[in-house]
Amino acid sequence: MISWSNADSLSSWKKLQSLKGMVSVADELSGSGAADRIAKYSIPMGGALTYNFAAKQVNEQILKTLAELAEEQQLVEKYQELLDGAVINTGEKRMVLHQLTRGQLGKDVMADGVNKREFYINEVKRIADFANDVHSGKLVNEKGEKYTTVCQIGIGGSDLGPRAMYLALENWAKKNKAFKMEAHFISNVDPDDAASVVKSLDISKTIFILVSKSGTTLETLTNESFVKDFIKKAGCDASKHMIAVTSETSPLAHNPDYMAAFYMDDYIGGRYSSTSGVGGAVLSLAFGPKVFQDFLDGAAEEDKLCLNKDITKNAALMDALIGVYERNVQGYPATAILPYSQALSRFPAHLQQLDMESNGKSVNRDGKPLGYVTGPVIFGEPGTNGQHSFYQLLHQGTDIIPLQFIAFRENQTGEDVVIEDSTSQVKLCANVTAQIVAFACGKSDADPNKSFAGGRPSSLIYGAQLNPKSLGALLAHYENKVMFQGFVWNVNSFDQEGVQLGKKLAKTVLSGNMEGALKAYAGLLIK
Amino acid sequence: MISWSNADSLSSWKKLQSLKGMVSVADELSGSGAADRIAKYSIPMGGALTYNFAAKQVNEQILKTLAELAEEQQLVEKYQELLDGAVINTGEKRMVLHQLTRGQLGKDVMADGVNKREFYINEVKRIADFANDVHSGKLVNEKGEKYTTVCQIGIGGSDLGPRAMYLALENWAKKNKAFKMEAHFISNVDPDDAASVVKSLDISKTIFILVSKSGTTLETLTNESFVKDFIKKAGCDASKHMIAVTSETSPLAHNPDYMAAFYMDDYIGGRYSSTSGVGGAVLSLAFGPKVFQDFLDGAAEEDKLCLNKDITKNAALMDALIGVYERNVQGYPATAILPYSQALSRFPAHLQQLDMESNGKSVNRDGKPLGYVTGPVIFGEPGTNGQHSFYQLLHQGTDIIPLQFIAFRENQTGEDVVIEDSTSQVKLCANVTAQIVAFACGKSDADPNKSFAGGRPSSLIYGAQLNPKSLGALLAHYENKVMFQGFVWNVNSFDQEGVQLGKKLAKTVLSGNMEGALKAYAGLLIK
Structure with a gap:
């Protein structure tokens, strides 16, 4: 029996709140256990991709509590309900069938x-x-x-x-x-x-x-x-x-x-x-x-893996739960998506819509106000470009912004050049490697302006190459991550009533029958 | 005599902290005084642009305190020092001369x-x-x-x-x-x-x-x-x-x-x-x-206006001060840049670098740790596209994200089409108008899922058309805004030491002489 409850009514949620600031990723990745941790905190995904969360602020105790949250909030059961055709989109009273476009994992x-x-x-x-x-x-x-x-x-x-x-x-x-x-x-x-x-x-x-x-x-x-x-x-x-x-x-x-x-x-x-x-x-x-x-098949493969109730074998579920920990326990307000692949130049803009339009909600799926924060701000640009831009704030700013890196061992065109004994593709991958460690471990310096506190968590999705199948899996991963987070927060991730008021007021402006602030602003802007 | 002090040592800063949550933009823009407020809270800029801040959470008392902050922190005097060739970039011990590329406002x-x-x-x-x-x-x-x-x-x-x-x-x-x-x-x-x-x-x-x-x-x-x-x-x-x-x-x-x-x-x-x-x-x-x-001339015109010590006549200074109020008093972690102009499609990405790389700092210009937050996360996409994407979170999410709208009365190509009695350009401007009011005033509804709390502050920069001169002024506005905010926070907005560690570690990876986490991650990514 599925029960739809606000997260803050769950005992696992309350337990999770007590685990704030528990893990230093600097310690975890600087110590002798770093390689073991990196090998262990890894989950295979569809499309021959892998999700690695070794640089996230989690340990066995936090993972155990996240697993309890997944179970108590029935996240995989709710996903199965969705697949079986339940009316998950409560606001618009609709089923949610996008996974069915690429495979069938539930009832007819x-x-x-x-x-x-x-x-x-x-x-x-x-x-x-x-x-x-x-x-x-x-x-x-x-x-x-x-x-x-x-x-x-x-x-x-x-x-x-x-x-x-x-x-x-x-x-x-x-x-x-x-x-x-x-x-x-x-x-x-x-x-x-x-x-x-x-x-x-x-x-x-x-x-x-x-x-x-x-x-x-x-x-x-x-x-x-x-x-x-x-x-x-x-x-x-x-x-x-x-x-x-x-x-x-x-x-x-x-x-x-x-x-x-x-x-x-x-x-x-x-x-x-x-x-x-x-x-x-x-x-x-x-x-x-x-x-x-092939793109559909990659997505279908990932959708299937997301039915695994073991969070250590379900990348989207793990990603979702860690995101909830970062948002609701650590208190981080934003997440950056950083694909080291020029081909993914507009992928962060798509995820910005996917995530912010789905979970940028203040009421639960029954329309009741929530007592906790929901979806974060999502932004990002491809690396290495971002390194020469906003990474300054990510490294040394006063807020911590969790990061999601994406990288591939091979490029797509097959064109490359060797400069100083390495190809551009190897330079690209060396930069991802370096950034993960720099963000996590930081580095002290006698000059405080050149000091890096570290402790900035990141995850990494990687694979051999970005191709139709791995792209499908990558897309499905994020769709399912957002879905699972919506289930945790007990929001309806499938409507978007927040866009209606602006549409309505725009019609009022176009009708000419407006007054007050609308009229005053229109007077500035419309000839 | 210029004095470089941390913001939290200033009496105006302390006074400002007591003014949190003072203004309801919903009340201000719903009431009968809305048109007057919109007319009053307006500052001419270079390039025939105008900055309007009527939908920001300010009133006369807050503006007075912001003016005191500007004076106490000597913001315009510091700008003049910069123009005169002082070594403002303390970290790299350099002068800061980009304004001199477009005009001379100080000493030789x-x-x-x-x-x-x-x-x-x-x-x-x-x-x-x-x-x-x-x-x-x-x-x-x-x-x-x-x-x-x-x-x-x-x-x-x-x-x-x-x-x-x-x-x-x-x-x-x-x-x-x-x-x-x-x-x-x-x-x-x-x-x-x-x-x-x-x-x-x-x-x-x-x-x-x-x-x-x-x-x-x-x-x-x-x-x-x-x-x-x-x-x-x-x-x-x-x-x-x-x-x-x-x-x-x-x-x-x-x-x-x-x-x-x-x-x-x-x-x-x-x-x-x-x-x-x-x-x-x-x-x-x-x-x-x-x-x-012409582009340089537009920037020069704006640079000159930024020397005005009256904050009600200096758009970049006002924009900077309101941003500080939003960040350090209201506690908002991010700001969205929303140009209603497809030609400005990559302008938010530029401002993301400009702002986050300049003011994403945790130490002051002398390398001492700061006790307050500095630069926010900056992101954005053109409207109306964003309305069909992440605006859901901006309208109904649990965090308030201050907004900066940019709009022009005329388009650039001269091509247009009339549908349902209005041109596309008029529809575009009607949408900006509608969004400002929707964000500010919200709307209650019997269905809480369709309710909008409002109270979401925004500013508007507008003009007749985006052309070389107005673009130059727009760019200079943001450069000077970032500079003034850096002065308030007493950070060096002109270096970027936060990008060095990643560069150094990437070289280590490429050298092959690595161990621990670097070696383990490189093993995943480099063939």
Whole structure:
């Protein structure tokens, strides 16, 4: 029997509060036991990745208490409920089915008169057939020419995840002869965004992918019209240059204005939609259906591992629990995501949405105010770039910011250069190594300005290479981490009511019927 | 007489601590006085911009105490000292002269045997002459063809600022017939970064700009070699395709390997170098010398306004003081930068470096530990994109994150579309308006999940359009804000010792002579 309780009602939570400041990572990683600890505090993930938490502020006692918390709060049982089709999204009274887009780990889920797993598989197949027809030249433009480019129009979850995944695999696909079409993205309602992207395209050979679950997203529909003007000016027929990814109940569905439409549903939130048609259309067109399927398989592998109730064998669960310890016991307000891979340049921006939109909540899943802090601020940039930027504060600032490093032994393009006896890739990995130890151990110096206190915790996810499968696993890891943290905090991680008030007030401003502060600010900004 | 004291030794600081939680922005902006407050809490900036702080948690009493703090801590006097050439960078025992690259507001500053203002002006002129020769075709490649493209190789301050400024002006320049050459950027030591950029270029028509003050930055020299391999493979002569921006004492200076070299010096930190040759070369080549000069003029205008001792007439000073109140009295750990302009997509990443690398310090300018928190975490993405992403946490999360909005009445490309009776640009501005009021005032709802507590403070910088002059003023505003905050906290905002330990340990890893945790982590990551 599942029981939904606030974290502060649990005895393991209370016990955890007494374990503040217990572990010095400087001591742990400076001592003779460092290598053993690094070998031990390690969990295999899907996609041949590994999660290492040796530089986190935990010991056996804390891990034992975190395991009790996982059990008392029934974290894996709740995940199984979700997989079985329970209405986990209490606010919107919806099931949460994004894991079902990549595999089935629970009961058959029926909704809208269909088996949802079959529905998702069928959409992947429909997208694959469409992509194959585009790539083979079976589907061509008005002049009988092959399409060369895709351009996604979407915002939030219809943009950040798919864009980050495209950038993550672009170089890999080029190297592995899987690159089919260039992809571009338009998201902002700022007209300069659409204008500058559209002007860079050969519209006659471009397929635009309009992505909106509801089919009513203001920014996306505005940009659709914007783009359609350009298509018309280019002498082309929009219905030969636009497909839709939407829900079957949206105005974009079954609409002859689009070459094709692919479907998702209300059970997949925007920020969890990279493995649905929202990511599937652009990734299948850009890299071919096989790459998208490998990406799904990597995610599915990770989803399965996340069912393990042993926290020392479940990386996402461990990551989630340590994050809770850092947030609610140690009191750290933010977390940095630091991928040592240029291909992951926009992955932190995606995780920023995934995490902050899911768990940036002040009420529990029943709408009752919570007595503890929830989701932290998430930010990050790729290393080594960040080292020459904000790392100063991470090393010597007055607040401690927990860090999540991501690194791969091999690069994607196969291009490299040896300078001073090492390749750039080895330099990159040497820097990750050095940073973990520098943050953890610090270094005293006679000059206090050159002293490093250390004690700054980090984790490391690593693998051989960033490829479709490891990317899928990496994405699923973070989705599941966020889910588990939501379960700990007893919040609904799958709605986003916090974005509604701004939307409503923007409509008021556009209507012209405003007063007070709205009117005064509008007077400054609107011509 | 200037006195350098820790903030917590000042009587105004102690008074300020007693003013916590004094102002409800919800009350201030919901009440009948809202329009008056919005009109009053407004300060003109350079570049025809305006800083509005009506949605900040301040009132007359707090402002009076902040003015006392500014006076007691001698903030403007310290700025004047800096302008006059005092050794403000105590750690490295250097003057701080970035403002002198765009104007002279203090005494003549002599160093290295020259008048530094004349030196900077001369470098701007040398860059302008070089750029004009490239644009006119007086300088051509081996085949006598015009160069079409520039590619900057640099990291940290040699990348983030110049890249953000280029993106900020690219569309403006295209619209205003000032666009001369496309610019690209290589920064990361990840070899996939350089590989993917270089492969996208026509090397025979590209000028690479190698930027390193010391001429010894590992990432940059590695990428130089990487690029030179490609130049050679393309059958070109590197000395016809590479210029350097460096200090006169660096190995890159006066070196026949480069077509030309332009100089900066040790008195300009990387993160403050956008108005030096570091930004000057790429911006002058991309947009022409006139655009770069306008950018400098905008910054100079703002620098001058920052000398006003009246905090109600000095936007950067006010912004700095309010930030200190938010950080040290209200206890907020992070600040979000939210530009409603796609052209400013990388501006938050630049400010992240500028702020976090400058003020992420735990010791004062004399190396003594501080008893209060200093620089906050800085992050941000453009609106309206962020609204569909992390704004959920900003609206309904358990922590309050102060916000800095930036907006313009007009877009840059002149392209737009009317949907539902409004242009995209008006929708963009309606959204800023709506968000400020939504964050400040919130809204109660019978469903607590749809309730907004409000009370979330924000400021707004706005103007007619983002152009070279307003961009220069915007940049200078933030540079000066960070400087003033450093003065309040009595830290040295101009060194970055926190990045040294990681560099040193990376060298240890690359040498192979490592043990303990370094060896164990390297074993996981390095083939």
